[in-house]
Amino acid sequence: MQNKARGVVARKKGSPVEVVDILVPDPGPGEALVEVQACGVCHTDLHYREGGIGDEFPYLLGHEAAGIVEAVGPGVTNVRPGDFVVLNWRAVCGRCRACRRGRPQYCFDTHNASQPMTLTDGTPLSPALGIGAFAEMTLVAAGQCTKVDSESDPAVAGLLGCGVMAGIGAAVNTAPVRLGDTVAVIGCGGVGAAAITGADLAGARRVIAVDVDARKLDWAERFGATDSVNARHTDPVAAIRRLTDGFGADVVIDAVGSPETFRQAFYARDLAGTVVLVGVPNPEVQASLPLIDVFARGGAIKSSWYGDCLPDRDFPVLVELNQQGRLDLDAFVTERIALDEVEAAFGRMHNGDVLRSVVVL
Incomplete structure (x- = not known):
């Protein structure tokens, strides 16, 4: 039928x-x-x-x-x-x-x-x-x-179906952010804001929001950002280092997916830190990094598929945290x-x- x-x-x-x-x-x-x-x-x-x-x-x-x-x-x-x-x-x-x-x-x-x-x-x-x-x-x-719990708001719960889960998962599952970490998120649209939320939820002690749009930086504060950097006016790599005692962040999440933001994420992390790419790149673009820098800086470069989530594991938990007022x-x-x-x-x-x-x- x-x-x-x-x-x-x-x-x-x-x-x-x-x-x-x-x-x-x-x-x-x-x-x-x-x-x-x-x-x-x-x-x-x-x-x-x-x-x-x-x-x-x-x-x-x-x-x-x-x-x-x-x-x-x-x-x-x-x-x-x-x-x-x-x-x-x-x-x-x-x-x-x-x-x-x-x-x-x-x-x-x-x-x-x-x-x-x-x-x-x-x-x-x-x-x-x-x-x-x-x-x-x-x-x-x-x-x-x-x-998931039938008492949850469909307009809210449904967002876990893509962008919100991708951002939260990039921080919680892919990185993963640990208690006391410093985290920078480049790009504070829906996925980036969710990554900020995830970093805050995981217990990051400092979460730095980076964007070229002042409105998005204002939104980022609501989601748990402790600091903001307007990359239109400030070198984000220098700013992230300044906010992390000169070292760089333990985790940098690129929620844009451009060659420029990926390069910024790479150089804004601490030695042996982690870069997570969750922004979807245009299929035609390429990123270029000196291979000696990749070797010398250590750490990890990861891509995050859908926040590396398992829906049956993650969706019910996040819905419950939302209903408890914790997310x-x-x-x-x-x-x-x-x-x-x-x-x-x-x-x-x-x-x-x-x-x-x-x-x-």
Whole structure:
């Protein structure tokens, strides 16, 4: 059976998105049908619209989502109808070499629903990150559903589906930040602000926010930054060293992903310190560092995949910390919007006016 729903579709590269009717199949083996309650507007969705990720148009956008499981297919045991879930884009397989070695956060064979969602004329849709949640309902692999406390706000919990989890995880899982560490975060948009939150949560004694936008530096203080550096006016490497007794930070997180910010992160860390790259680079750019400096400075250079999270492990804990008032996830929600306001929200996000716009259905 096909279920009709409204969804936000990018038909071709660079064109404004449209709200259209789509068809969503009933779940097959290993799949779940989810009624979407809220979905955050992420830069990744804009990258899809602009053709920066692929050219498999038309795309059904949206992926930072939470909602209610409507139905499940044969063989599904992890969720059942009525469960409140946060969607994730890395459903681990349990069989690949990473999973067999006890490192499922690096699963090399993550999967999505097998059946396509389509336009009403039968044209298959490519769901963003295998989710496609700017829609009244979506079809996903059951492993993409993580059950969390049903009392949590869908607009808040759904943000764990991508950017917020990526930033928190970069600090808590990938680095990992330890009690008493000094941490610098370069780029204080949604992911960077989440990395600041994660560093604060992990017990960093100093968290230095770096950005070229004074508004984002003001936001960073709310998320736990103890110091801020405006890189438009100040050399961030020199400033970070000055704030860390001349040594550099124990951990520097690059939440931008440009050659310039990666180089700044490398030289702003202490000897034997750690650089974490969580900002997604443009596929065409390259970074260049003197190999002798890489050798002489020691330490680690890491990339963070989705905050190296395990959704079933991490999502429920972070939701609980939010409900206890120990983790202010609500602060990431700048505005709540309707489904037909996504195109305008892209503009506000691109201009840096919001941390997250969230579609509420």
